[in-house]
Amino acid sequence: MTTTPTPLALAIQTERESTKTLRRLLQSPLSVLGLLIVGLVIAVSIGAPLLTPYDPVKGNISTSYVKAPSIAHPFGTDDAGRDIFSRVIYGGRISLRIALLAEAFGLIVGTVVGLLTGYYGGWLDSVLMRVVDIFMAFPLLIIAIGLAAALGPSEGNLILTLGLVIWPFVARLVRGQVLTVREGEYIAAARVIGVRDRGIIFRHILPNILTPLIVYGTLGVANIILQEAALSFLGLGSADRSAPSWGRMLNDSREFLLAAPWMAFYPGLAIVIIVLGLNLLGDGLQDALDIRAG
Amino acid sequence: MIRYILTRVLQLIPTIFGIYTLAFVLMRVLPGDPASFLIGFRDDDQALADLRRAMHLDESVLNQYVAFLGNALHGDLGRSYLTRQPVIEMIGQALPQTLILGAAAMLLAVGIGVPLGIIAALRKNSVWDNLSRLIALIGVSIPVFWLGVQMQIVFALDLKWLPISGLGLDAHLIMPALALSLATLALLTRMTRATLLEQISQDYVRTAHSKGLRERAVIGRHALRNTLLPLVTVGGSSIANLLSGALLVEVIFNWPGLGKLLVQAVNTRDYTLLQGLVIVFALIYAGINMLIDLAYPLIDPRIRLR
Numbered sequence: 001m002t003t004t005p006t007p008l009a010l011a012i013q014t015e016r017e018s019t020k021t022l023r024r025l026l027q028s029p030l031s032v033l034g035l036l037i038v039g040l041v042i043a044v045s046i047g048a049p050l051l052t053p054y055d056p057v058k059g060n061i062s063t064s065y066v067k068a069p070s071i072a073h074p075f076g077t078d079d080a081g082r083d084i085f086s087r088v089i090y091g092g093r094i095s096l097r098i099a100l101l102a103e104a105f106g107l108i109v110g111t112v113v114g115l116l117t118g119y120y121g122g123w124l125d126s127v128l129m130r131v132v133d134i135f136m137a138f139p140l141l142i143i144a145i146g147l148a149a150a151l152g153p154s155e156g157n158l159i160l161t162l163g164l165v166i167w168p169f170v171a172r173l174v175r176g177q178v179l180t181v182r183e184g185e186y187i188a189a190a191r192v193i194g195v196r197d198r199g200i201i202f203r204h205i206l207p208n209i210l211t212p213l214i215v216y217g218t219l220g221v222a223n224i225i226l227q228e229a230a231l232s233f234l235g236l237g238s239a240d241r242s243a244p245s246w247g248r249m250l251n252d253s254r255e256f257l258l259a260a261p262w263m264a265f266y267p268g269l270a271i272v273i274i275v276l277g278l279n280l281l282g283d284g285l286q287d288a289l290d291i292r293a294g
Numbered sequence: 295m296i297r298y299i300l301t302r303v304l305q306l307i308p309t310i311f312g313i314y315t316l317a318f319v320l321m322r323v324l325p326g327d328p329a330s331f332l333i334g335f336r337d338d339d340q341a342l343a344d345l346r347r348a349m350h351l352d353e354s355v356l357n358q359y360v361a362f363l364g365n366a367l368h369g370d371l372g373r374s375y376l377t378r379q380p381v382i383e384m385i386g387q388a389l390p391q392t393l394i395l396g397a398a399a400m401l402l403a404v405g406i407g408v409p410l411g412i413i414a415a416l417r418k419n420s421v422w423d424n425l426s427r428l429i430a431l432i433g434v435s436i437p438v439f440w441l442g443v444q445m446q447i448v449f450a451l452d453l454k455w456l457p458i459s460g461l462g463l464d465a466h467l468i469m470p471a472l473a474l475s476l477a478t479l480a481l482l483t484r485m486t487r488a489t490l491l492e493q494i495s496q497d498y499v500r501t502a503h504s505k506g507l508r509e510r511a512v513i514g515r516h517a518l519r520n521t522l523l524p525l526v527t528v529g530g531s532s533i534a535n536l537l538s539g540a541l542l543v544e545v546i547f548n549w550p551g552l553g554k555l556l557v558q559a560v561n562t563r564d565y566t567l568l569q570g571l572v573i574v575f576a577l578i579y580a581g582i583n584m585l586i587d588l589a590y591p592l593i594d595p596r597i598r599l600r
Contacts, residue, residue: 130308130312133308133309133312134309134312134313134315134316135316137309137312137313137316137576137579137580138313138316138572138575138576138579139534139535139537139538139575139576139579140534140538141538141541141542142537142538142541142556142572142575142576143316143572145541145556145560145572146317146320146568146572147320149560149563149568150320150321222435226437229437229439229440230437230439230538230542233437233439233542234542234545234557234560235557235560235561236560250439250440250443253443254443257443257446257447257451258451261447261451264440264443264444264447265444265447268437268440268443268444271437271440272432272435272436272437272440275434275435275436275437276431276432276435279431279434279435280431
């Protein structure tokens with residue numbers, strides 16, 4: 001076989017590769033469970049207005065002040081008489097929105113830095129990698145607390161904080177991948193035929209390092225949900241009372257441990273479920289793609 | 295060997311420098327200045343100017359940075375904006391409690407996680423193996439602060455077995471240490487199982503078996519020694535998680551350590567205290583990482599040759 005593969009043949013080959021990955025993923029029951037959980041949580045969050053019997057923000061304090069779970073309120077009500085079931089479902093929207101935006105922000109910044117430092121090296125690499133080292137010298141939550149306290153409480157700042165905290169990890173991962181990929185013969189070939197740096201980086205290197213990034217991204221979202229919940233729990237989350245994330249709801253519940261233990265139970269359970277789902281899916285993807293993410 | 299130690303210790307210097315710098319920059323980002331916060335809503339320009347001068351906030355950022363760095367390197371992290379107590383003293387009082395909590399949790403995690411991982415690997419697909427996988431799975435997915443609160447509800451409020459919160463080296467320590475240990479326990483179980491399984495399939499283990507060594511000797515003296523290095527690495531990196539977790543656990547269980555102090559600093563906007571705490575947390579973390587690197591050649595003689 002000395003014929004050069006045509007673009008079509010290559011496309012078919014990659015198609016087969018991804019089908020194979022998908023099949024391997026679906027062979028593991030735990031991965032399927034993860035996929036189902038994540039899909040379900042996303043679907044429920046999107047369909048929140050259709051699924052919730054009550055308004056998540058307005059409550060009825062006179063008739064339903066901290067009521068235990070019942071048929072009318074399956075998860076009970078909170079100190080403002082709000083239905084916790086509805087709040088948990090709407091909370092999924094907030095928690096997922098914050099986590100996904102923060103992850104996207106961190107992935108983009110980290111990937112760009114990783115691509116540039118890995119490809120060009122030199123002084124840019126030295127400077128940016130020292131910055132990465134400094135960020136990584138702090139335990140993640142500590143630097144997030146420092147940043148969140150410095151920036152002030154708002155959803156935008158929370159996303160910024162979480163994104164700023166994770167980009168160094170992404171940058172290091174991407175840089176490592178680029179260092180191996182850029183030595184490939186096809187990169188040299190592309191350079192010989194006059195492809196510019198930008199083309200090489202984005203059209204030849206980036207597609208080849210996407211796999212570990214996907215796995216990292218999946219596991220990263222789980223981590224960010226936990227970090228966001230921790231920050232909100234400490235009172236460093238979004239100050240917007242009308243948009244409670246799960247962590248925020250947990251923080252609100254702390255004064256009512258004795259009077260209304262269900263207030264603390266359900267938001268936390270929601271976090272456990274989505275994080276478990278994402279971890280299962282991430283592990284499954286890692287096995288299916290047969291890689292070890294950093 | 296001495297060269298290795300020296301290099302590793304010297305590498306700490308730029309890290310410390312970076313930690314101080316980032317902590318300083320972080321506090322510079324803060325909106326509004328600390329003096330106007332302290333003075334509150336009183337509309338007194340003269341008092342504000344005096345206070346700013348007293349706090350050296352009227353000097354250039356560069357001067358402030360140099361002064362801060364000079365003091366910090368001597369261990370002077372300034373005084374709390376609120377209590378006027380030296381920050382280093384406040385941290386010194388809280389540090390032992392955090393260390394006790396962290397050590398207890400680490401002990402639990404190693405003491406339960408490693409044996410569980412070994413059993414799981416040796417009896418693959420047994421009840422123990424499945425139990426270990428379940429623990430590993432749940433352990434990484436449960437937020438430590440939720441776990442803590444649920445434990446309080448069950449063991450303190452419902453069953454009344456344990457005190458709900460507070461400092462004490464007795465029953466008070468049980469719930470916080472357990473809650474804090476779970477994530478690390480899960481990670482260690484998983485890592486022990488995975489590395490030991492990998493080692494068992496190696497040629498040297500088969501050789502040891504075929505020369506007639508007993509199972510206990512093969513696992514204990516051969517395979518386990520080789521799982522130690524990855525375990526120390528994971529154990530070390532999980533100390534960062536332990537530090538972050540301790541912070542949340544201390545808040546829930548009203549444990550007067552560094553985490554409780556940190557939250558207090560955030561809530562009262564005591565920025566010098568916050569800055570000092572961020573630095574101390576990072577220094578502890580950097581110090582532990584260095585100790586782990588130094589331990590490598592002791593565990594694995596092969597590293598000494600490199």
